[in-house]
Amino acid sequence: MIDKIKIIEAYNFRHACKVFDTNKKISDADFSFILETARLSPSSFGFEPWKFLVVQNKDLRDKLKLITWGAQGTLPTASHFVVILARKQKAMKYDSQYIKHMMEDVHRLTDDVIQKRRGFVKTFQESDFNLIESERAMFDWASKQTYIALANMMTSAAMINIDSCPIEGYKAKEMEKLMTDDFGIDHTEYGVTCMVAFGYRIDKQRNKTRQDTDEIIQWFN
């Protein structure tokens, strides 16, 4: 049980921190903790369709900076910089080798449960949302799961007074090429969904703006 006031303080502490203090480095223990909250994140059917690249190499950051307009201030200053990947259709389709691996080796389900669950995934992907017919829709479904891990990393960082900045702004085609050529990522398996930089703020936080509660919440009693 954690104090609600402290939790809300952390949510208010978190903001899109555009530049970090280059004199301050996140400790290994703290960064392992942040990654662990990504690993423990939930995902649809528990398929964990993600991968996290921690980019500390200066040359790679420089190359990322050329095509990532949303991280001009954070790439050169972040203590830790993470590129988040999601798995593509090849892995996410209900009858894929990856799904089989997850259900057999990670979830350790029995054969009859696997068969039943695969049926649910098939219905979900075919009938309910027609993810099968579109490489993009299937990837977006996997990508949504990565935003859960993204959120948890930013939240857990804020709870130990570490700043962060989520990044969606980059050139998609150039990113695919960079991932293939310089990161050794198979673009038929994975695509970039977003990025997130971590470090310690150097500037004062701006006032947080949000819509009012009654603009975004509707009760049906």
Next chain:
Amino acid sequence: MIDKIKIIEAYNFRHACKVFDTNKKISDADFSFILETARLSPSSFGFEPWKFLVVQNKDLRDKLKLITWGAQGTLPTASHFVVILARKQKAMKYDSQYIKHMMEDVHRLTDDVIQKRRGFVKTFQESDFNLIESERAMFDWASKQTYIALANMMTSAAMINIDSCPIEGYKAKEMEKLMTDDFGIDHTEYGVTCMVAFGYRIDKQRNKTRQDTDEIIQWFN
């Protein structure tokens, strides 16, 4: 600053709780707190493209249950049940009235900043990711943001020992009709992205399964 061990405990406490104890109700203060962590969540360009429907009415829950195979145990037993909506292309396009409203009235940006930022959004939606040409891709982009709020609600709930279950499994077409007919939601403005149920567990939690750290994290030093 919150204790890391306590935070990890909360991430381990959270699991997809399929049935809740109907004798236990979440207090108004606790549920307001959970909603507040949704409201404070970040989103792309700060556009907050979400709406949260808190469905407490029994008739509406019964109707949802007929088309939501992923919530058969939670809809009848949840203390609080939330349907999460995302805004559609009409609102999310860079030159929409809604984006204008967000930048002018919520972010309170000056005219020149608004013009500049709209240019970024245009580039992002047109050149970088071609969201403009597909109603679905634009909606999925908005939906991704709602998964940040979803994650934060589940995490903050777990931190005060409240259980939750995220739900993606429902019949999409029937859901659109139900939202229009019974919830008064304009389906040209909003679509359902997912749901999340809250309450207190009645069954023991299963062991958590996850891929190992080195399967999902890669360092580039």
